[in-house]
Amino acid sequence: MLNKIIWFLRAFIYSLFFSRFGLPGYIGKPIFIYGYKRIKVGKRARIFPHIRIEVLPHALLEIEDDVAIAQNVHITCGRRVVIKSGACVAANVCITDTRHNYSDLSCNVLKQIDTYSDTVIGEDCFIGFGSVIDSGTVLGKHCIVAANSNVKGVFPDNCIIAGSPAKVVKKL
Numbered sequence: 683m684l685n686k687i688i689w690f691l692r693a694f695i696y697s698l699f700f701s702r703f704g705l706p707g708y709i710g711k712p713i714f715i716y717g718y719k720r721i722k723v724g725k726r727a728r729i730f731p732h733i734r735i736e737v738l739p740h741a742l743l744e745i746e747d748d749v750a751i752a753q754n755v756h757i758t759c760g761r762r763v764v765i766k767s768g769a770c771v772a773a774n775v776c777i778t779d780t781r782h783n784y785s786d787l788s789c790n791v792l793k794q795i796d797t798y799s800d801t802v803i804g805e806d807c808f809i810g811f812g813s814v815i816d817s818g819t820v821l822g823k824h825c826i827v828a829a830n831s832n833v834k835g836v837f838p839d840n841c842i843i844a845g846s847p848a849k850v851v852k853k854l
Contacts, residue, residue, distance in 0.1 A: 685710075693729075703727075704747065717741070717759075724749065724767065733757070741779075741798075761798035768806040772829070775809050777801060781817040804839070824854065 689708035697703035699718040704725035713729070715721070717737030723729075724747035733751060737743045737759040745751070746767040753773045757763060760780040765771070779801040783794040799818030803809065807821050810829035815821075820836045821843075827833055828844035828851075837843055840854040 710753075717743075720759075721745070727751075730755075730773075735759075760796060762800040764800070764802045766803060766805040766807070766823075769803050769809070770807070771803075771809045772811040772813075774812045775815070776813075777803070777809075777815040779817050826854075 686708060689710050690706060692711065693703065693707045693709045694705060696709055697705060700721050700723055701719050702722040704723060707723065707725060707727040709729045710731035712731060714734045720737040720741055721735065721743045723745045726748045727745055728750045730751060730753045732754045734756045735743065741759045742762050743757065743759045744764045746765065748768045749765050751771045755771055756776045758778040758780050763777060763779050779798050781797045782791050783796060784791045786794055801815060801817060802820045803815065804821045804823045804825060806823060807825045809815065809827045810831065812830040813827050814832045816832065816834035819833050822837055822839035824840045825837055826842045828842065831844050831848040832846040833843060833848040837850060841850045842852040842854065844851045
């Protein structure tokens with residue numbers, strides 16, 4: 683209980699740096715955040731320890747109300763990532779809107795120009811342990827992503843998504 687109070691106080695302090703941070707909410711530590719002013723967090727967000735968030739200039743990360751993000755999650759944002767209200771992100775997940783270009787084999791991948799496509803996680807989605815939500819992915823409402831899935835594409839509301847590459851395995 684004391685930890686949660688400390689986490690809440692930390693969230694209050696961080697709220698001074700974010701573009702928006704709705705209270706009540708809490709943030710565990712340690713964390714790494716690049717681009718505070720380009721992050722909007724809704725009310726009652728729970729962000730657990732060891733999260734890494736990188737938001738590039740001119741990009742926007744939106745975490746809406748009642749979102750829970752577990753330990754060891756990595757979010758990279760070069761254009762726009764949205765995690766809609768009620769979503770739950772399990773531990774060891776990667777969410778990105780960035781795709782590294784490796785088309786020029788004579789040039790190091792880190793020296794090539796990245797491309798960006800908006801990534802949206804719908805309302806009340808559950809992202810399972812160890813999953814990767816790739817650039818350009820759009821999940822509808824109430825989707826469940828199975829553990830260790832590699833998700834890329836547009837998926838309808840109310841479905842279970844699994845595999846690598848992920849596909850709809852069941853409609854709810």
